[in-house]
Amino acid sequence: MLKITSVKKSYGDSDARVPVLRGVSFDLAKSQTLALTGESGSGKSTLLHIASGLEAPDSGSVDVLGRDLTRMDDSARAAFRRTEIALVFQQFNLIPSLTVAANISFQAALSGRVDQAHIDTLVQALGLSEQMAKYPEALSGGQQQRVAIARALAAKPKLMLADEPTGNLDEQTADAVLDQMLDLVAQSDAALMVVTHSPKVAARMDRTLHLAGGHIL
Numbered sequence: 001m002l003k004i005t006s007v008k009k010s011y012g013d014s015d016a017r018v019p020v021l022r023g024v025s026f027d028l029a030k031s032q033t034l035a036l037t038g039e040s041g042s043g044k045s046t047l048l049h050i051a052s053g054l055e056a057p058d059s060g061s062v063d064v065l066g067r068d069l070t071r072m073d074d075s076a077r078a079a080f081r082r083t084e085i086a087l088v089f090q091q092f093n094l095i096p097s098l099t100v101a102a103n104i105s106f107q108a109a110l111s112g113r114v115d116q117a118h119i120d121t122l123v124q125a126l127g128l129s130e131q132m133a134k135y136p137e138a139l140s141g142g143q144q145q146r147v148a149i150a151r152a153l154a155a156k157p158k159l160m161l162a163d164e165p166t167g168n169l170d171e172q173t174a175d176a177v178l179d180q181m182l183d184l185v186a187q188s189d190a191a192l193m194v195v196t197h198s199p200k201v202a203a204r205m206d207r208t209l210h211l212a213g214g215h216i217l
């Protein structure tokens with residue numbers, strides 16, 4: 001599903017380059033789940049963004065479903081990402097001018113995969129039924145995060161990538177969110193990589209990779 005090979009990434013100008021990833025390789029098979037841990041600043045978000053095609057590595061390859069994202073042109077990569085990859089950010093990135101319902105169905109509509117029964121199940125499981133007609137500004141942070149997760153899962157992506165998806169949720173809601181993500185992985189032969197600082201979240205994944213000094217330990 002996801003194969004990262006010898007990925008390197010630095011930031012900064014040529015005379016002050018700061019290496020963040022120094023040659024990272026790992027595989028994530030379909031139906032597998034993975035936690036990515038590491039100290040703040042170790043490059044977890046950078047690696048997640050590279051796995052999603054949002055950022056390009058300086059070198060190395062990023063294969064998703066057997067296709068190397070680094071070799072696609074921008075429009076091919078954007079189209080591929082829309083249908084196959086879901087990225088849930090720490091910030092929710094909801095569209096303020098759309099209702100919660102429209103925010104959730106927007107992504108599925110873009111990918112051409114609107115399954116209303118699936119969306120209804122997600123909305124109920126994430127406790128969002130009462131919020132559907134509201135606008136994001138009227139929701140709490142935790143509610144907005146749940147909308148972002150429902151939106152990401154609505155299109156039944158094959159590769160789900162999430163950056164601290166339950167960071168600002170209470171424990172019960174966090175469990176419900178993780179249940180939804182794990183259910184979807186199991187039902188649709190997808191794969192999930194979650195960046196987390198939480199040992200509890202990491203323990204629910206099949207395995208954990210730890211990032212330190214630019215390498216996977």
Ligand SMILES: Nc1ncnc2c1ncn2[C@@H]1O[C@H](COP(=O)(O)OP(=O)(O)OP(=O)(O)O)[C@@H](O)[C@H]1O
Pocket residue numbers: 011012020038039040041042043044045046047
């Ligand atoms: N666009 C950028 N330009 C310059 N430096 C960046 C950029 N993005 C990340 N960095 C730097 O790369 C390093 C890794 O950042 P990254 O956000 O990937 O770490 P992280 O492990 O996700 O941290 P956290 O747990 O705090 O979210 C940090 O030193 C950061 O300052």
